[in-house]
Amino acid sequence: MTVTYDVVIIGAGVIGSAVARELSRYHLKTAVLEKNLDVCNETSGRNSAVVHGGFAYDEGTKKARFCVEGNRMMEQLSKELDFPFLCCGKVLVGNTDADMEQLRRTMEQGAKNGAEGLSLIDEKKLHELVPAVVGKFAMWSKTSGILDPFLYTVALAENAHANGTEYFFDHEVTGITKGEGYVLHTARGDFRTRWVVNAAGLGCGKISDMLGITGYRVIGSKGNYIILNKKLGELLPMPVYPVPSNTYMGIHVTPTVDGNVTVGPDAENTEDFAYYGVPQKKMEYLAESASKLWPHIRKEDQIRNFSGILPKWVDAHGAIQDFQIEIRDDIAPHAVNLVGIESPGLTAAVPIAQYVVELMKEREEFEENPSFNPNRKGIVRFAGRSRAEQEALIRQNPDYGEIVCQCEEITRAELLEAIRNPLGVSTMTGIKYRTRAMMGNCQAGFCQMKIERMLEQELGIRPEEVVYSRKGSWVLSGKLREEG
Numbered sequence: 148m149t150v151t152y153d154v155v156i157i158g159a160g161v162i163g164s165a166v167a168r169e170l171s172r173y174h175l176k177t178a179v180l181e182k183n184l185d186v187c188n189e190t191s192g193r194n195s196a197v198v199h200g201g202f203a204y205d206e207g208t209k210k211a212r213f214c215v216e217g218n219r220m221m222e223q224l225s226k227e228l229d230f231p232f233l234c235c236g237k238v239l240v241g242n243t244d245a246d247m248e249q250l251r252r253t254m255e256q257g258a259k260n261g262a263e264g265l266s267l268i269d270e271k272k273l274h275e276l277v278p279a280v281v282g283k284f285a286m287w288s289k290t291s292g293i294l295d296p297f298l299y300t301v302a303l304a305e306n307a308h309a310n311g312t313e314y315f316f317d318h319e320v321t322g323i324t325k326g327e328g329y330v331l332h333t334a335r336g337d338f339r340t341r342w343v344v345n346a347a348g349l350g351c352g353k354i355s356d357m358l359g360i361t362g363y364r365v366i367g368s369k370g371n372y373i374i375l376n377k378k379l380g381e382l383l384p385m386p387v388y389p390v391p392s393n394t395y396m397g398i399h400v401t402p403t404v405d406g407n408v409t410v411g412p413d414a415e416n417t418e419d420f421a422y423y424g425v426p427q428k429k430m431e432y433l434a435e436s437a438s439k440l441w442p443h444i445r446k447e448d449q450i451r452n453f454s455g456i457l458p459k460w461v462d463a464h465g466a467i468q469d470f471q472i473e474i475r476d477d478i479a480p481h482a483v484n485l486v487g488i489e490s491p492g493l494t495a496a497v498p499i500a501q502y503v504v505e506l507m508k509e510r511e512e513f514e515e516n517p518s519f520n521p522n523r524k525g526i527v528r529f530a531g532r533s534r535a536e537q538e539a540l541i542r543q544n545p546d547y548g549e550i551v552c553q554c555e556e557i558t559r560a561e562l563l564e565a566i567r568n569p570l571g572v573s574t575m576t577g578i579k580y581r582t583r584a585m586m587g588n589c590q591a592g593f594c595q596m597k598i599e600r601m602l603e604q605e606l607g608i609r610p611e612e613v614v615y616s617r618k619g620s621w622v623l624s625g626k627l628r629e630e631g
């Protein structure tokens with residue numbers, strides 16, 4: 148059966164989720180089609196998680212404008228949507244005259260872009276801010292920060308959903324038919340819609356082609372990372388970057404909102420948009436490079452690695468272009484086409500989404516949704532609370548008294564709330580990203596099977612049906628022997 152929507156958004160990364168939330172302010176029947184089994188399963192969950200200040204982008208670009216705007220609104224967004232955000236600042240550390248020259252240029256560019264809180268600091272001030280760093284001077288960006296990219300995206304999506312947006316996971320758009328409106332084809336049925344938003348991240352070029360807007364060259368730039376043990380977080384109060392080049396920010400060390408440290412990324416062009424493996428050699432290279440800035444990266448503290456791939460729109464000569472956000476009335480009216488939403492897409496997501504809605508409203512009047520509620524509450528964390536607060540939580544719900552993930556102190560109550568999430572996500576990583584269970588030092592060695600069993604029981608499914616992350620990534624493949 149064909150369903151009719153006002154808007155269908157393709158992609159449930161941070162951009163698609165932010166667009167969904169902005170559109171839910173209006174009286175529109177909106178759906179999000181996502182090929183994976185959860186939000187934030189691609190680039191939005193695979194990055195440095197830094198809320199950038201807006202100084203690193205050319206004046207007059209959308210990257211600069213939306214980054215500065217996104218930076219300014221992050222505090223308010225984190226209050227409305229209840230996700231972890233820390234305005235901790237960040238430093239770009241230099242040693243040579245050439246570094247100083249580049250930092251001065253970066254400061255000037257930042258001032259033109261409207262980036263706030265930038266200053267050049269000497270070695271003494273640098274060591275007051277980050278005692279364990281190596282460097283002679285730095286540019287300090289006071290308004291830069293860090294956030295939890297999973298919880299941010301989940302929060303945007305849950306808020307959109309609470310305000311009426313429908314989510315369809317495991318729905319890859321494989322073709323688009325244009326006529327009166329659009330019909331989006333998926334293996335699980337067709338979706339008829341008046342408007343389409345292409346927020347497909349690494350798939351933006353393919354969707355653009357399906358819309359008939361051809362000619363975009365989108366290349367992948369892969370960045371690898373190492374994750375360090377939580378105890379290292381104490382030595383790193385803010386992200387530490389080297390002096391950037393014009394196109395690459397360099398290998399940096401970044402604290403996470405939970406106290407881990409990430410080291411990376413390097414940058415290598417790739418045509419394979421689905422390979423996220425991190426070779427040992429790359430990890431060694433990352434550790435060696437970042438140790439020049441911050442010499443605390445030991446092998447025994449490396450608990451995991453990951454990688455992410457940026458979709459970069461480049462011209463015929465390979466020069467990286469600005470974010471493209473367009474409606475081509477001549478070719479694909481009522482289709483918002485977003486191409487090359489690379490860094491700082493995480494920081495800029497909400498201003499980008501507001502711009503998308505502005506473009507749509509220039510072509511159609513939208514009626515406000517009087518029941519729109521901007522607020523959303525996340526899962527209450529047990530770890531880190533005072534003894535009295537923890538006792539109160541246990542009295543209220545005895546499931547807070549059972550710790551399932553020992554490394555991160557995650558309780559049965561939190562896991563059950565995650566399993567019963569409003570978007571209906573039922574993967575192991577869906578639970579992991581919503582609670583931090585399985586993210587600690589033992590990397591799920593202790594709790595993975597307990598959580599797998601909880602999913603079986605809660606969802607009434609068989610062990611062989613539990614999926615780790617992607618379609619077909621079964622946790623268990625079958626029984627070794629039949630009982631009895």
Ligand SMILES: Cc1cc2nc3c(=O)[nH]c(=O)nc-3n(C[C@H](O)[C@H](O)[C@H](O)COP(=O)(O)OP(=O)(O)OC[C@H]3O[C@@H](n4cnc5c(N)ncnc54)[C@H](O)[C@@H]3O)c2cc1C
Nearest residue numbers: 158160161162182190191194197320348350370455492494
């Ligand atoms: C290494 C690295 C470091 C970064 N660091 C930062 C940083 O510190 N700060 C910052 O602001 N930004 C950073 N970024 C950039 C930021 O992560 C991205 O700009 C942002 O996440 C892009 O979001 P998105 O929603 O466009 O893409 P995605 O998160 O990739 O979402 C697109 C979604 O579309 C889905 N999709 C694709 N094709 C289809 C289809 N045919 N049908 C249905 N669904 C489809 C995908 O499955 C995916 O879920 C970094 C990126 C990388 C890779």
